[in-house]
Amino acid sequence: ADVKPAIIYDLGGKFDKSFNEGAFNGAEKFKTETGTAYREFEIANDAQREQVLRRFAGDGNSPIVMAGFNWAAALEKVSAEYPDTKFAIIDMVVEKPNVKSIVFKEQEGSYLVGVLAGMASKSKTVSFIGGMDIPLIHKFACGYVGGAKSTGKDVKVLEAYTGTTPEAWNDPVKGGEIAKSQFDQGSDVVYHAAGGTGVGVLQAAADAGKLGIGVDSNQNGLQPGKVLTSMLKRVDVAVYNAFKTAADGKFETGISNLGLKEDGVGYAVDDNNKALLTPEMTAAVEKAKADIIAGTVQVHDYMSDESCAY
Amino acid sequence: MSNPYAKLPVWVDYGLIPLINLLVAFLVAGLVVLLVGENPLNAAYYMITGAFGRGEYLGFTLYYATTFIFTGLSVAVAFHAGLFNIGSEGQAYIGGIGVALACLWLDRVLPWYGVLPLAMIGAAFFGALWAFLPGWLQAKRGSHIVITTIMFNFIAASLMVYLLTRVLKPMGSMAPQTRTFDAGGQLPKLDWLMGLFGLNIGNAPFNISFLLALAAAFGCWVLIWRTRFGFEMRTMGHSPSAARYAGISESRITIIVMMISGALAGLMALNPIMGEQARMQLDFVQGAGFVGIAVALMGRSHPAGIIPAAILFGMLYQGGAEIAFEMPAISRDMIVIIQGLVILFAGALENMFRPAIGRFFAGLTARAPAARQAKGA
Amino acid sequence: MSDIAIELKGIDKRFGLVHANKAIDLTVRKGTIHGIIGENGAGKSTLMSILYGFYQADSGEILIDGRPVTIKDPNAAIAAGIGMVHQHFMLVENFTVLENVMLGAEDSQILNASIAKARVELKRLEKEYALEVNPDALIEELPVGLQQRVEILKALYRKADILILDEPTGVLTPPEADHLFRILAQLKAQGKTIILITHKLREIMAITDEVSVMRRGEMVATRPTQATSVEELAELMVGRRVLLRVEKGAALPGAVKLKVENLTVRDGRGVTMVDNVSFELKAGEIVGIAGVAGNGQSELLEAISGIRRAAAGTVLLNGSAIDVTGRADPAELRQRGLAHVPEDRHHVGLVLKFEEAENSILGYHREPTYGKGPFLDLGAIRREAEESIRKYDIRPPDPRLKTANFSGGNQQKIVLAREMERGPDVLIIGQPTRGVDVGAIEFIHKRIIEMRDQGVAVLLVSVELDEIRALSDRILVMFAGRVVGERKADAPEGELGLLMAGIDGKMEAAQ
Amino acid sequence: MDFFLSLVAILESTIRLSVPLLFAALAGLFTERAGVFDIGLEGKMLGAAFAAGAVAAVTGSVWLGLAAGILVSVALSLVHGYAAITQRGSQIVSGVAINFIVAGATVILGEAWFRQGGRTPALSGSARFQTIDLPFADALRGVPIIGPIYSELLSGHFLLTYLAFAMVPLTWWVLYRTRFGLRLRAVGENPGAVDTAGISVVWMRYRAVICCGILTGFAGAYLSLAMTAGFVKGMTAGKGYIALAALIFAKWRPVNVMFACLLFGFLDALSIRLQGNPLPLIGQVPVQFMQALPYLLTVILLAGFIGKAIPPKAGGVPYVKER
């Protein structure tokens, strides 16, 4: 096909073992399947956003997919300058005629891993570690709390954030230390939504003989047998689809909000964690999933009112 | 404090030696490029064409340079008073508050030229405020300014995050940034200036804060060399004991100079906030305060040296981005290395080649008429 | 042959532009005390530091006991049996005496054993040479005299056969100096060789066997002490007859210009440096303050001129008080007619990196004549600088030249021109001719007398007793922070010397 | 009892967090006591963490990793030494330069070699340090008071943790009880005295700088090989600066350094622990405030409310005998 796709990662970097890496995997999958090459770029600072967008657009790349909500403002400007170029942005809504906005219902996926955590916990205390303290991450936390509490009123959920600067995505030392502090407070399952910081969280959980829960990509393999599951956010699928539909000439603009129903989020089961999931847990989580898809259970979206109802 | 080496012609002192130091810094950076498995010559080519190859690229180069002129001046002014302000980074960051407040308040009411003066005052005020505290602590409590300004950089980061995530961020938005300003909060580009040279600015955010930076550079020159206050601060910078003797209050100078330095750093915020992004976002300073150290060292703390040094670093930033586009193995962190190397060779090792150069020139002038070093009395 | 301890041949040394030693030859015989004299900056310290390996000669040869040696560092000198007491003591101030003596001569990696051994050895040396000092005292708590003792002990501890003393008596009171000379005599009796640097001719005549004279980096003569005289040495030193007496008429003192009452100054550590000092200074007179360096003169000057805060007391300038215990401001005092030539021109009186013209307004830079409002008028400043350059014959006559590039004498003239040319009521001068050559000394002395004759009240501090005696109308002697006596200008030198040592003849008699 | 247990937990976290500070601050103690100031601790630590992580990942040996960390940090120290001692350049500027060079180089090289966004591959097994249980730790665990203190607080740390704390008396002993220490302190107070005593000032200072390199090497290796399992870009996150502050706070004395590092470690541990838990009386404290607290406290403490910190007299100035 006659497409020149391009992907641009966010500050965390291509190999963050989570969000950006998911995007990269989607692009790679597209490349191996279709044999079509794509261009990519990792920005190093915010000032580069518009610059790289214009450059890629100016070079005739389309579609240009960008990973991360931080791209919104730049995209808003540049998409108007290149009306013939197709853009896709993940994690944010930009309402322009040539932009596809892909957002996820992370609260739904988080709810599921919350259910698993609540059931796996012996101490009835589980915990959450976020990266940067921003609403998007609270969205993860809130869904998780909802899921965990759904397994019993007495389940306690600890919640903490690594920091408030972008470095918070990249501080495994601190992540590990926060995890240990939560273990000391009784937690025995920890879910992270903290990018690179999460590597330290999962490590600390494994070291302490507790369970970790990965995020975005399937992180079960990072500490085999020590990661209960991973909350999958199918960024890879989103990127792959964007590339693929464009290649097939079926690229659609507008908002797509991917939840459990669309298979945009989910939880990971593989050889690494099979043994950790009891049949009851599997049953409970599948039921929750079905309920959510059916609409009988509504998972609260933190970003709708910036507060968590659980 | 005496000049440890024989006198050299001015152009050698201020031109040749910095140039050689710079060259060595680039040579070492070239080695790093080799280590990564890329061709340094290619990198150099991309860097130069990427920085100057097109009107747009030049526009970006000058856009970055604008920022670095402000921070370079900030560091240099403090240098003249013998103060090492490592805190320009934090001061610029806090200075952003002033710009943002002015824009958020008035961008829908006034045109840009109405907002700009207020934004300038705000930037300078907040930057000065953030420098006042370390200055005051040094003057009155003797806490070392290098250490306190480092601490204040960290504190500024925390404070700004708090403000941007809790206070200034519009409801419902996720990114830690203010809302986008309307026309009143956006500075006009200098496309006409580039146009004079037949260049097309393209999308480059090269804006009128560049002219402000040039004015600031001139102002600094006047301040340092043409005012009584400048005289006092240079006296203190060269010899605190002579300053005391001359009745110059060390604490007064320290505090005022730090505030001027902080104000200059704060003004830097105009460029990215009003000149480019039209909003204030997290970490918009992007290390420019630290680049200022390198710029001041390269430019020998003289405005006339700081401007070219700032353009040089603008070139590094813009050209470096182009390298990163063209050579996947090299990311923008290359620039951080080069920056460090420039600081090392132009700063800490500035005298490494001086003896050899001195000897060379001594050889040249040996036969010149008896040196003007007339013996007195 | 073997009675030669040291032979230096063609030693040459440059520091940048300064040619400190020019092809110097020197022979020192074993078991003698060899004096080296010369003006400030003649190159004495440099030569000895080369012998001690502290500096490296650019060319030349060193022979010890007839054998050529290369002394590439102090270690080699120590190994060759050379010890040196430096002009500026080389002691670690917050270490004890014992640690200082041991430093560099510890004989094991672990200190304990070395300490015990050093303690014993130190006791022995103390006894042998009557060099008593508490081994556990911190250096910073010792008076200078004792600090010098530690330096000598350091050399002896290293078993030096050749001992170099660089201006050892500059910081000593006459009795202390006498004690030192007794020790030197004793060392000589034991067969040690001693090189003594000084510019006090009296000391040379009293104790040395031979004396060498240096002038402007050259070795101009060596004489057996017996065969020379003070006059000859003085002439050799400066290259012509010295004018010790300054021509001046009688003083006509007028109104009291400066009145100091019960002034007390403490240093950073709380040690009293100036102790309840009172005196008056009248228009048209020169009051000299004599004393061995470090007896509070510097602190007195600094307190009066507002650089240093006093602990107690009052100072009246032209009848109105100076806030010496609070925030006396040197700038304000200048406006009120008090000019100050500081002792240390390099670090205090001048900014060496400034142009001459800039230094010519240092402290007066706020005056309206130098510009409008906050701005400086460089043209006016340079024009005025050119004028004082002419008047004071400052060379080279270039107001834009960096001050560091002027010689010491010319630098001093820059300071003097600045402080004298504004018609002050009171002029405070510290060490007006330190490190200044003879031609300039004459000029400076003349100017000071002229100021007096114009009715300026002059307060003069100098460690050169000759200078004090030549210029002053009245002499105050300071010892241990107190004014221990006031004498007429023609008081005998011996009496002043005793006062400087803290011995008041009359009080002594009374007791 | 509950309070006691959480106190033990906070203290345990304090120990973990103060180890890199302690190594780095003691490293700074060595050079600064010898008269060479060093704000490049951060960069050296980062370089060491990277080298340690990279080599351990490639070789699978924690010891080779440690050695590489030390090697790199010593090499960086020598660069600082060359600039500050041999070339008599500004020590602050040289330190700043090293921080930059390392911050950039670790990312560039890490990305080029491992292609994981500046990270080194995660370490496991013998490629990283394992915790050590002190004898009888398990047996004593149940005993009240003593049990938690011994088995939780004191036992179960890394070899490097114990080494760091052992370095405190060792440093004290070296500085105050050996010839090397005597000379080192002397060279920071009055290099002229050392020079005329026949000791090479330059060599003395270089040795001090090398000691600093070795200790920052440990600090860095602790971060990437013990505390976590691998290197991540910028993982020192300002610890070098905090160590420097601790050193000043401790007035350049070894035992004080330990307490200062423990204090800063404690603040860090506390801020982690307090997150999300409202404080009694004060209520909910913004995270940002807790995160800025160590820096704020440092500033307040530096402002002289703890008496004056007088640095080594010859510190920060190059030794020049011939002008």
Ligand SMILES: Nc1ncnc2c1ncn2[C@@H]1O[C@H](COP(=O)(O)OP(=O)(O)OP(=O)(O)O)[C@@H](O)[C@H]1O
């Ligand atoms: N370390 C140095 N670097 C540069 N110049 C120096 C140095 N030491 C001395 N000089 C210069 O060398 C010349 C000789 O100095 P030296 O100290 O040897 O004189 P001196 O005879 O000992 O004088 P004084 O009686 O004042 O001690 C002077 O001009 C001095 O300024």
Ligand SMILES: Nc1ncnc2c1ncn2[C@@H]1O[C@H](COP(=O)(O)OP(=O)(O)OP(=O)(O)O)[C@@H](O)[C@H]1O
């Ligand atoms: N600190 C310094 N920095 C740079 N140059 C200096 C310095 N000190 C001295 N010089 C140079 O060395 C020359 C000799 O200086 P020095 O003070 O030794 O002069 P001098 O021979 O004592 O002169 P004078 O007769 O005036 O006392 C000066 O003319 C000056 O150019």
Ligand SMILES: [Mg+2]
């Ligand atoms: Mg001398």
Ligand SMILES: [Mg+2]
């Ligand atoms: Mg002289």
